[in-house]
Amino acid sequence: MGKKKIIKKSTEELFKEREDIESKMQKGAAAGEAGQLGVQNGFLYISSSYNNTILTLTDELGNVLCWISAGKIGFKGTKKGTPYAANKAAELMAQNIQKFRVDKIHVKVKGIGSGRESAVRALAAHGVNIVSIEDRTPIPHNGCRPPKPRRV
Numbered sequence: 675m676g677k678k679k680i681i682k683k684s685t686e687e688l689f690k691e692r693e694d695i696e697s698k699m700q701k702g703a704a705a706g707e708a709g710q711l712g713v714q715n716g717f718l719y720i721s722s723s724y725n726n727t728i729l730t731l732t733d734e735l736g737n738v739l740c741w742i743s744a745g746k747i748g749f750k751g752t753k754k755g756t757p758y759a760a761n762k763a764a765e766l767m768a769q770n771i772q773k774f775r776v777d778k779i780h781v782k783v784k785g786i787g788s789g790r791e792s793a794v795r796a797l798a799a800h801g802v803n804i805v806s807i808e809d810r811t812p813i814p815h816n817g818c819r820p821p822k823p824r825r826v
Contacts, residue, residue, distance in 0.1 A: 695740070695773055713739070715805075716776040718767070720794070722787030725752075727760035729767045729793065731774070740770050744789070760789025764796035771802055778803050784810040 716739070719730040728743040744759035747766065753759055771779065779802055783790050798804055 695770075713774055713776045715778045715780065716771070716774070718771075718779050718781045718797070720781065720783045720785075720790055722760065722783070722785035722790035722793070724755050724787055726754045727763055727787060727789035727793060729763055731767065731770060731776070739774055740767075742767050742770070755787055755789065757789050757792035760787075760793040761796045763789075764793040765800060768797055768800035768802050771797075778805045780805050781807045782810050783807065784812075786811060 713733045715734050717732045717734075717736075719732070721728045721730070726744055728741065730741040731739045733739060742763050744754040744756075744763050747759070747762055749756075749759040749762075779797070781794060781797070781804055783794065794804075794807060
């Protein structure tokens with residue numbers, strides 16, 4: 675096994691990311707949250723495919739607060755689709771949820787990848803208050819029309 679690459683951010687990047695988060699929180703407060711920083715209810719969309727796992731945090735209106743994927747963390751190739759990569763992405767998302775001070779999270783899972791269950795478990799293990807979990811995987815009701823039989 676080769677060395678694992680872990681992306682380390684410089685202090686300038688961390689300060690810039692923190693300023694972005696604080697500006698978004700202040701915009702939410704100015705938009706009608708009565709001067710209160712943080713969001714009461716949030717929606718977390720987990721899109722899990724065979725190749726990647728993407729987590730998106732939104733407020734009640736659907737405005738995206740932040741997003742994280744396994745590829746954004748530093749996993750490459752087929753490792754992005756593993757449950758371990760989804761677990762690490764969910765850990766970072768749990769930290770962002772605490773930064774945004776979101777009280778209740780409604781989780782909506784979509785896709786058939788192997789990281790969907792491990793992402794939800796990681797969120798619950800890191801103290802995120804999950805109110806509901808909904809499966810939004812699209813299911814075909816009858817599919818498209820099959821081709822005509824071949825005449826030879």
